[in-house]
Amino acid sequence: MNFSDLILDWYDINKRDLPWRKSKDPYKIWISEIILQQTKISQGTKYYLHFLKKFPNLKSLANSSENEVLLSWQGLGYYSRARNLHKSAKKIYFELENNFPKKYESLIKLKGIGDYTASAISSICFNEKNAVLDGNVYRILARYFLIDKPINISSSKKYFRQLAQDLIPNKRCGDYNQAIMDYSSTICKPVNPKCDICIFSKSCKANLSSMTMDFPKKLSKNKNRVLYYDYVIFDQGGKNLIQKINSGLWVNMYQFPVFQSDSCISLIDLKKMIYEKFNISAYNIELVNENFIEHKLTHLQIQSRFWKISDAPKIKVGIYVDDFENFPMSRLMHKFFEKYNSKLSLISL
Ligand code: SF4
Structure with missing residues (x-):
């Protein structure tokens, strides 16, 4: 079995029961992806449920005031996320006549939607073949293939992006994207990865060379x-x-x-x-x-x-x-x- 088949098999048995996984509604997936940027799943889940209670659909979010949206976002931080959500909801509802964009190219034009979110929504909701690239994906790819390019410099992104895109299967693109992030965050963890129970333990180059903690590489930056x-x-x-x-x-x-x-x-x-x-x-x-x-x-x-x-x-x-x-x-x-x-x-x- 190849890399993606193994991950999908693991996912079918082990996937976490998270509220946004019960739906392919692009509005709900969008909200979950934006909340989970910079926020842990345990905290993000509470906010996701609270936010959807207050704004159950695109119409309700588009017709709300920015003050109401910011009040619901309090405590999550990075408030530009909430402001952009609100602006893009208005755009989709009023200018695009409530037609949620389906393609990566259209999604990425919306405020607050970058490469990661456009890939996630288009693959999960519309099965478009776009690989997501977040910290979890960088880490498992860097370890599995022993890639020594620093992941925190922009010139490495193109390399990792192509590799991630080469690995994504033609079918179940959305499941695969969620599977690789889930797998990396629970098994190929930043500290103490669970190599002994990992499905890749015999093929992962970092594990075979006992260098798991040396990857991914990062360039040290100035202090805050x-x-x-x-x-x-x-x-x-x-x-x-x-x-x-x-x-x-x-x-x-x-x-x-x-x-x-x-x-x-x-x-x-x-x-x-x-x-x-x-x-x-x-x-x-x-x-x-x-x-x-x-x-x-x-x-x-x-x-x-x-x-x-x-x-x-x-x-x-x-x-x-x-x-x-x-x-x-x-x-x-x-x-x-x-x-x-x-x-x-x-x-x-
Ligand atoms: S063997 Fe270890 S380092 Fe390699 S993919 Fe699995 S958990 Fe990650």
């Missing part, structure tokens, strides 16, 4: 950049100022006013910055979190502090609220609320 965020909570009789974010990763979400720096600033400097921006002398400012709240993004690490100014003069830019439930906020803001809500007794989520 560190930024310092100082959030300021302006308290006005129990209500707190939040502002809508105009640009960047968290655009259209809400947060306390924030000052960003490349290094950890002193309280004196922070007071000066508050005065310059808001014309307020922050005499009664106090630090709420004794330790930095850390938040990691792909190439960025944020160290954040939250300061509170009680009975601060009113600021015109933003809104004062005592309940944050209807305002989508970043995971970083949620981390703060989860830990320090009791210190700000009037704040609730």
Whole structure:
């Protein structure tokens, strides 16, 4: 039996029972693929079910507001995924008259759909022969064929893409794509791969040369950049100022006013910055979190502090609220609320 037949046989017996596998509806497959980017299956499953309850079909998503979509996405991170989902849902529903694109070439033109998602939807829902290439596929191919090209540089992608495409069978393309990702994530794991029970143990070149942990190869990159965020909570009789974010990763979400720096600033400097921006002398400012709240993004690490100014003069830019439930906020803001809500007794989520 060849590589793809073996994987499909394994899949038929071992495939995981996941809610999106019960359907070939491109809308549901699309939602699952977008949620599962950067998110573990256990967490992603909860969000998938919650999202489909709120937006059961393309029509409901296309007719919703961006605020509603972002609220349902809270906690998942990488909010551009939610914004793009919403934009593309509108495009398919209103401009393409609710005709979901079937071909890779049409799917990839939609916002937020890249090579991986277009391959997944076209193969799973429409049996088009397009191999998916994610971290799991890179890993098993690099090990099985002992490929020493670094997987994190763009020039290697063409090579791996062609190899993946050569392996995909003519029939059951969607099943095969799901099978190879499942197999690699559960058997050919990044750490402690289960070579002793692997169906490829006698043909995998990395296993035969005892080099499984040396593959896949990666080029080491510079360390993440560190930024310092100082959030300021302006308290006005129990209500707190939040502002809508105009640009960047968290655009259209809400947060306390924030000052960003490349290094950890002193309280004196922070007071000066508050005065310059808001014309307020922050005499009664106090630090709420004794330790930095850390938040990691792909190439960025944020160290954040939250300061509170009680009975601060009113600021015109933003809104004062005592309940944050209807305002989508970043995971970083949620981390703060989860830990320090009791210190700000009037704040609730
Ligand atoms: S033998 Fe080990 S390294 Fe090779 S494919 Fe199987 S689990 Fe992966």
